[in-house]
Amino acid sequence: MPEKEFRAAVIGLGRMGSTFDDEITRGGQFFMPYCHAPTYTASPHTNLVAGADPHAEQGEIFAGRWGLERGQIYADYREMLQAEQPDFVSLCTTARHRAAIMIDAINAGVKAIWAEKPFTLSLAEADEVLELSTRKGVAIAVNCSRRYNVSFNQARRMVDEGELGEILQITAYTQCNLSHNGSHAIDAMRYLVGADVEWVFGEMESDERAAGEQDLMGNGYLAFDNGARGFIRGSPTGAAPWEFDLIGTEGRVRNLAQGMETQYYRWVPGGLRDEGLPARAPFPLPTHIPSSGLSVIEDLVDCIKTGKQPRCSGLDGRKALEIAIAMRESHRRGGRRVDLPLTDRSLRILSSEIRSDAVPARVRRLQSNRVAA
Amino acid sequence: MYRAAVIGLGRMGSTFDDEIQQGGSIFLPYCHAPSYVASPHTELVAGADLHAEQGAIFAQRWGLSAQQIYSDYRDMLAAEQLDFVSICTTARHRAAIMKDAIEAGVKAIWAEKPITLSLAEADDVIDLGARNGVAIAVNCSRRYSPFLSEARRMAQQGELGELLQITAYTECYISHNGSHAIDTMRYLVDGDVDWVFGEMESDEEAAGEEDLRGNGYLAFENGVRGFIRAMPTGAAPWEFDLIGTEGRVRSLANGTDTQYYRWVPGGLRDEGLPARAPFPLPLSIQGTGLSVISDLVKAIETGSDPRCSAEDGRKALEIAVALRESHRQGGRRVDLPVADRSLRILSVEIGGDAVPARVRRLRQKPVVA
Numbered sequence: 001m002p003e004k005e006f007r008a009a010v011i012g013l014g015r016m017g018s019t020f021d022d023e024i025t026r027g028g029q030f031f032m033p034y035c036h037a038p039t040y041t042a043s044p045h046t047n048l049v050a051g052a053d054p055h056a057e058q059g060e061i062f063a064g065r066w067g068l069e070r071g072q073i074y075a076d077y078r079e080m081l082q083a084e085q086p087d088f089v090s091l092c093t094t095a096r097h098r099a100a101i102m103i104d105a106i107n108a109g110v111k112a113i114w115a116e117k118p119f120t121l122s123l124a125e126a127d128e129v130l131e132l133s134t135r136k137g138v139a140i141a142v143n144c145s146r147r148y149n150v151s152f153n154q155a156r157r158m159v160d161e162g163e164l165g166e167i168l169q170i171t172a173y174t175q176c177n178l179s180h181n182g183s184h185a186i187d188a189m190r191y192l193v194g195a196d197v198e199w200v201f202g203e204m205e206s207d208e209r210a211a212g213e214q215d216l217m218g219n220g221y222l223a224f225d226n227g228a229r230g231f232i233r234g235s236p237t238g239a240a241p242w243e244f245d246l247i248g249t250e251g252r253v254r255n256l257a258q259g260m261e262t263q264y265y266r267w268v269p270g271g272l273r274d275e276g277l278p279a280r281a282p283f284p285l286p287t288h289i290p291s292s293g294l295s296v297i298e299d300l301v302d303c304i305k306t307g308k309q310p311r312c313s314g315l316d317g318r319k320a321l322e323i324a325i326a327m328r329e330s331h332r333r334g335g336r337r338v339d340l341p342l343t344d345r346s347l348r349i350l351s352s353e354i355r356s357d358a359v360p361a362r363v364r365r366l367q368s369n370r371v372a373a
Numbered sequence: 374m375y376r377a378a379v380i381g382l383g384r385m386g387s388t389f390d391d392e393i394q395q396g397g398s399i400f401l402p403y404c405h406a407p408s409y410v411a412s413p414h415t416e417l418v419a420g421a422d423l424h425a426e427q428g429a430i431f432a433q434r435w436g437l438s439a440q441q442i443y444s445d446y447r448d449m450l451a452a453e454q455l456d457f458v459s460i461c462t463t464a465r466h467r468a469a470i471m472k473d474a475i476e477a478g479v480k481a482i483w484a485e486k487p488i489t490l491s492l493a494e495a496d497d498v499i500d501l502g503a504r505n506g507v508a509i510a511v512n513c514s515r516r517y518s519p520f521l522s523e524a525r526r527m528a529q530q531g532e533l534g535e536l537l538q539i540t541a542y543t544e545c546y547i548s549h550n551g552s553h554a555i556d557t558m559r560y561l562v563d564g565d566v567d568w569v570f571g572e573m574e575s576d577e578e579a580a581g582e583e584d585l586r587g588n589g590y591l592a593f594e595n596g597v598r599g600f601i602r603a604m605p606t607g608a609a610p611w612e613f614d615l616i617g618t619e620g621r622v623r624s625l626a627n628g629t630d631t632q633y634y635r636w637v638p639g640g641l642r643d644e645g646l647p648a649r650a651p652f653p654l655p656l657s658i659q660g661t662g663l664s665v666i667s668d669l670v671k672a673i674e675t676g677s678d679p680r681c682s683a684e685d686g687r688k689a690l691e692i693a694v695a696l697r698e699s700h701r702q703g704g705r706r707v708d709l710p711v712a713d714r715s716l717r718i719l720s721v722e723i724g725g726d727a728v729p730a731r732v733r734r735l736r737q738k739p740v741v742a
Contacts, residue, residue: 023642168607171540171600173616201570201590201704203598219598221570221590229572229588231540231600238537238618239634239647247542249607258641265608272395272627278608335570335706 006111006301008040009050009086011077011101012093013062014360016116016143017051029259030145030292036090036114037066039293045301050084052077055360077101081108088300091115094357095179099125102140106132112139112300117183119317122348123325126318133314139303141296141310142317144187148295151262152188154286155246155253158264159194165250167193170222172232173240177215178324179349182234186320187312192246192253195226196319199339202327205235210331215352220327223337252278324349375480375670377409378419378455380446380470381462382431383729385485385512386420398611398628399514399661405459405483406435408662414670419453421446424729446470450477457669460484463726464548468494471509475501481508481669486552488686491717492694495687502683508672510665510679511686513556517664519655520631524615524622525561527633527653534619536562539591541601542609546584547693548718551603555689556681561615561622564595565688568708571696574604579700584721589696592706621647693718 010017020035033039040048051062052074059073074080081089081104089105091098091113099120105113106129113133119142120126133140146152158164170193174185190197204210204218222230237243242258252265262283270277290298299311309315325347326338356364379386389404402408409417417435421443422428428442443449450458450473458474460467460482468489474482475498482502488511489495502509515521527533539562543554559566573579573587591599606612611627621634631652639646659667665679672679691709694716699707725733 025643026641029641165607168605169542169602169609173538199704201706203570203590203592219590221572221588221600223572229602229604231590231602233538233598233600235598236537236618238534238616239621239636240538240614240616241640241644241647245609247607247609249605252608257646260641260646267608270395271610272398272629273392274394275610277626277629278610335568337570337704 004045004047006046006087007049007084008046008088008090009052009080009084010036010040010048010090010092011052012091013051013053013058014092014362017090017092018062018065026260028261029149031150031289032291033294034145034292036092036293037062039291039297040088041066042291043294043297045297046088049086050074050080052080058360058362078104081105081110085109087111089113094354095121095351096354096357099129102129103132106136106138110138111304112141114141114143114296114300115317116143117317118179118321118351119183119314120321121350122346123318123322123342124345126314126321127345130314130318137307139300139310140314141300142312142314143296144184144312144316144320145292146184146188146259147191147312148292148299149259150286150289151255151259151283152191154284155192155255155262156194158251158253159192159246159248163251164246164248164253167226167228167246167248169247170228170230171245172230173237173243174232174234175237175241176217176234177352178218178234178327179215179321179351180353182324183317183320185232185234186323187316188244189222189230189232190316190319192244193224193226193228193230195224195228197222197323197340198225199223199337200323200326200330201335201337202330203335204328204331210328213348213350215349216328218327218331220330222323253283321349374416375414375456376418376454377415377457377459378421378449378453379405379409379417379459379461380421381460382420382422382427383461383731386459386461387431387434395629397630398518400658402660402662403514404662405461406431408660408666409457410435411660412663412666414666415457419443419449419455421449427729427731447473450474456480458482463723464490464720465723465726468498471498472501475505475507479507480673481510483510483512483665483669484686485512486686487548487690487720488683489690490719491715492687492691492711493714495683495690496714499683499687508669508679509683510669511681511683512665513553513681513685513689514661515553515557515628516560516681517661517668518628519658520624520628520652521557521561521613523653523655524624525563527620527622528561528563528615528617532620533615533617533622536595536597536615536617538614538616539597539599540614541599542606542612543601543603544606544610545586545603546721547587547603547696548584548690548720549722551693552686552689554601554603555692556685557613558591558599558601559685559688561613562593562595562597562599564593564597566591566692566709567594568592568706569692569695569699570704570706571699572704573697573700579697582717582719584718585697587696587700589699591692622652690718
């Protein structure tokens with residue numbers, strides 16, 4: 001194996017750690033390599049040197065697939081951190097243990113963490129991780145992958161360069177549980193608008209769900225500090241699957257059908273009373289389309305070298321969680337607007353992905369798709 | 374033939390159609406006088422306006438004689454024995470004129486929007502109209518759009534599956550053109566609103582009674598949720614997006630384009646893709662105003678409710694008032710109906726209404742010598 005600059009390891013050797021890319025049959029939302037192990041293997045910056053998982057079979061499959069020795073697979077990630085001294089570590093376990101593992105990794109001296117979403121379950125956990133990582137100078141990228149998607153990057157560039165005029169509205173039709181894939185939806189809204197949320201209104205799927213801590217569906221109205229307003233529909237979206245609509249005074253970008261299509265509109269003369277018509281123009285592609293995962297690594301390498309924040313930082317991860325919790329608080333308070341930041345840091349959402357996490361997702365899936373004899 | 378008259382002989386009463394260059398949102402004839410003239414059901418027999426010059430222009434254009442024009446609409450109601458009356462004055466006097474017309478014995482009223490300024494006025498008019506069996510259509514014209522009517526037919530016949538969401542990007546003052554926007558949302562969803570959350574452009578505007586812009590979240594009783602952006606909409610001018618489990622209809626750019634989407638196999642993980650299919654056009658498309666008149670004739674002859682009834686007009690106003698109340702109460706959800714019936718919005722169109730809009734426009738655009 002050629003020597004590359006950084007030693008990388010994966011904790012949690014399942015779907016996002018290893019096999020997710022197998023599920024993807026077309027580009028748009030992601031370009032390959034996307035998930036952690038294939039990206040470390042492909043990157044010119046990293047060598048994949050180890051993996052950790054409490055389930056032995058997961059470790060064996062991982063070692064076989066990515067060409068690691070048995071000695072490079074650990075049942076206890078703490079032993080791996082100590083023995084391997086990785087520069088990069090990916091956190092692809094259940095979100096239940098993410099905060100604890102991030103803290104251990106920071107204390108073990110890693111340079112960069114690439115963490116799955118949601119960032120943590122509670123705000124207090126997020127605060128603790130961010131405080132420690134700032135003190136130790138560890139770069140944390142949260143895998144809200146749309147920040148590393150070429151279409152979203154172009155849309156944001158158009159915002160930054162004024163091509164869409166003043167940004168007025170971001171609408172997200174994103175059927176999801178608010179912590180689990182809501183992390184993506186809310187983060188993408190913040191990213192596209194390029195601003196922070198001051199207050200929210202939210203309606204959850206039921207009073208019972210809103211009262212509990214389990215992950216849940218809901219809708220919300222977001223007031224950004226630059227004057228833009230957001231509407232997110234996390235409840236079922238039917239014939240409008242995963243869509244973002246960014247509207248400015250001069251132009252508009254719609255990202256449709258899970259990122260498989262991006263549309264750009266701008267004014268042309270015409271219309272009912274000659275007040276102008278928004279006509280579709282070709283969406284401006286960049287000259288080069290990077291893979292999603294390799295973009296994350298490039299970003300983290302840059303952070304290690306310059307001290308800048310990753311494009312999707314731990315701070316961004318915390319904000320997505322805080323907005324989701326504030327929407328739930330709004331419902332809990334009888335439909336009131338809720339200002340950010342939240343004062344009660346013990347609030348949390350038990351992301352839907354942690355359900356049944358004692359058994360690897362791969363095994364659960366095998367059990368639910370039993371082969372007929 | 375029903376005898377029809379117009380009260381308020383200005384833009385909506387007479388000349389609005391001159392401004393329209395492209396079909397879609399409306400088809401001509403649309404506004405009141407040209408519709409009465411073109412309809413096989415009606416004869417335009419009179420007009421009333423305080424401003425003599427407005428009357429003279431109207432008489433000339435629609436072939437009426439000087440004595441068919443009245444400066445006091447009450448004189449006209451007493452003299453002309455009208456079946457239809459259109460109310461195209463400033464909204465300031467609409468409630469009073471509707472009541473006078475009902476008491477004068479008209480069979481049908483075609484009223485401009487908003488229906489009234491206050492909820493109490495709307496209550497009065499609806500009560501009196503119901504007691505006297507007068508059909509009242511409010512001119513929220515999108516109910517008479519062939520495209521939006523077709524979208525509603527698709528929703529009602531299950532072609533869009535279960536309805537989930539209606540989104541409106543409709544830059545407007547929430548009473549003035551908000552009447553259109555809110556009514557269209559109710560029409561497409563075919564449900565009533567249980568409660569709303571609203572944000573107005575500023576605390577000062579929310580505290581006052583002047584018409585204002587704002588956004589809102591609407592909870593419909595049938596489970597559908599609505600989002601309306603009446604604050605500036607930039608590159609998304611007047612758009613409605615109706616989303617169901619099986620299909621979706623988008624009405625774009627002020628009704629000049631209508632799109633239909635439904636599922637086809639494919640997608641990222643073969644979970645399906647919403648593909649655009651041709652929007653199903655109805656077999657015939659008539660002038661928007663003619664549809665209103667046919668609807669009112671049916672209401673007179675069968676007792677049916679007009680497609681955009683006074684009740685619909687009141688509900689649009691009540692939702693707008695509730696959106697403002699939500700802001701006034703510090704940003705909290707407000708349940709409907711609104712208990713305080715004295716609440717009102719001074720629709721933006723009543724500003725400067727002592728002078729006809731035509732004259733105001735002439736003053737704004739001085740002719741270069």
